[in-house]
Amino acid sequence: MLVYFLRRLGQSLLVIAAMAVLVFIGVYAIGSPIDMMIAPDADQAEMEAAIARLGLDKPLWEQFFIFVSNALQGDLGNSFVYATPAAELILSKLPATLELAFLALVFAVFLGVPLGMIAGLKPNSIAGKTIMTGSIMGFSLPNFWQGMMLIFVFSVILRGFLPSGGRGETVDLLGIPVSFLTADGLSHMLLPAINLALFKTSLVIRLARAGTREAALQDYVKFARAKGLSERRIVLVHIAKNIMIPVVTILGLELGSMIAFAVVTETVFAWPGMGKLLIDSIQALDRPVVVAYLMLTVFMFIVINLVVDMLYCLLDPRVRLSEAKA
């Protein structure tokens, strides 16, 4: 188990190193931020002074070297726009995105798994067909449009039944402002969280349905019936535990993408999270923030993947054994 873990860790470090190179070169290529930052009427000397101050006059490899040696000391550079450390800036927006993503994840699991199992157990019933049609819509309608429609229905037609933007009232939890502990904050979270969850819910429905249909035909389910178990126990224990393996795997990966790319939802609902910061930074060519954001995202994906692998061990005894041997 430990050997396996260490090997995974080594692979992860390689991925981070490769990403650092790619991200830095990629962002370097999108253009100079200087034109956006200094006054239009500045003269050449002022411009050169600004370039030198930001270290943009040095060759690419030297800039990269400075970036890496700083990054290893935990310094991902200062934002050109806000003049504060980029990592700090991103982390200050992280809680807003995290709580949104987790609420969306809760929706995806607690709606997706039961609905998918119903659709899998009764594929030809009206309920089963309705669920599957709904999941196709969740998949194929564009995310931003779904968001706008949610605002249109719940904020406009229903005259402000749910607020359309912002975080609402927040309270401090361990020094971090969060929305989900106040009624007002929660009502602000509801629409963006549903918007973010819709696609994942559809995905989970499909996974759970496919898993259920496959498991329901297995001999072990028939054997469980032959043992005289109640239908309830067969579905909730024998089938559910088998379908959770793919669901957990996919959701782990999807949680990463929900946190990292809540960009569209956050923009539509003016949710002050990381995604909105990223869009603003790209528009301002705020290079250190974009680089730091991408690096943090890579780091997060790697951590989540590790956690999923560990969860996998808990769910599937066969993995436990083969890993112990690895």
Place this chain on the structure above:
Amino acid sequence: MTSDGGQPTLSVRGLKTHFFTREGVVKAVNGISFDVAPGEVLGLVGESGSGKSITGFSVLGLVDAPGRIVEGEILFQGRDLVKLREDELRKLRGSKIAMIFQDPMMTLNPVLRIDTQMVEAVLAHRDISRERALEICREALVKVGIAAPDERLVSYPHQFSGGMRQRVAIAIAFLNEPDLIIADEPTTALDVTIQGQILYEAQNLCRDTGTAMIWITHDLAVVAGLADQISVMYAGRIVEQGSVERVLDAPAHPYTAGLIGSVPGRNQRGQRLFQIPGMTPSLLNLPDGCAFRSRCPQADGTCDVEPPENRTRDGRLVRCVRPLVAQQTDGTAA
């Protein structure tokens, strides 16, 4: 066939289980009748697709859609299982009637521990503590010859060999001391030495507890060593039925004779193995008359009609107009 005059454990009368598929009606089981007495082993023999397994699942009420029982009675200790509601059937399954499946690698749930899968089978039918149930499971594992049961109980199925898994499945079948066990080719997936041990143990458990057993198989050697009665199935019907010794010594139906002839013998070395010509007919459109007609060496014009169920002079049932042994003179079934 209840020689002691008592009530048979199971009495199937005119059972028809059909599958309503898009291509048409598949008559998987098409009017079969048999009895199993307490402590008796009935060998249900036939080729793949002859309806053996569906017969077993019909008794348990576990026929998958689009199949269903369309006709007949399944009298278990006098109660007609066909008429029972699902929840009443569920109470019988696993407690009074147990089943052992063909492939031991597939019958245990891969993500649940053995103790979970055994204890739930006990607790589904008895109102006792988990500790007591665990004790019953432990004893059951010892009975089927599993060493170190405490260790085995906390294992997962993938840590067991095929033979061990089938022992666990048999232990589960015997957990609630059922009156009838349906074993659907339980030793087919196992190697010969393990097969021998499992047969021996199953036989002992039945003798000890007076449990009736239906042993579904295509292996005549297994039936010869294990069963008291034999029913030979072909295309959804029982074509011959009687005591094992008589049927195997002097088969009355040409199909039974063909099956016995297909078993490789010791003194046939170097010779081409015998096989029954042709294939099992599609159950979608069975020919009129005897279903075996097109493959039968005895067949002639008289086989175009549905063969009646005749009784031979030594008391066997045979569904053939030209049986290989003498019939009772009156020619009708008793």
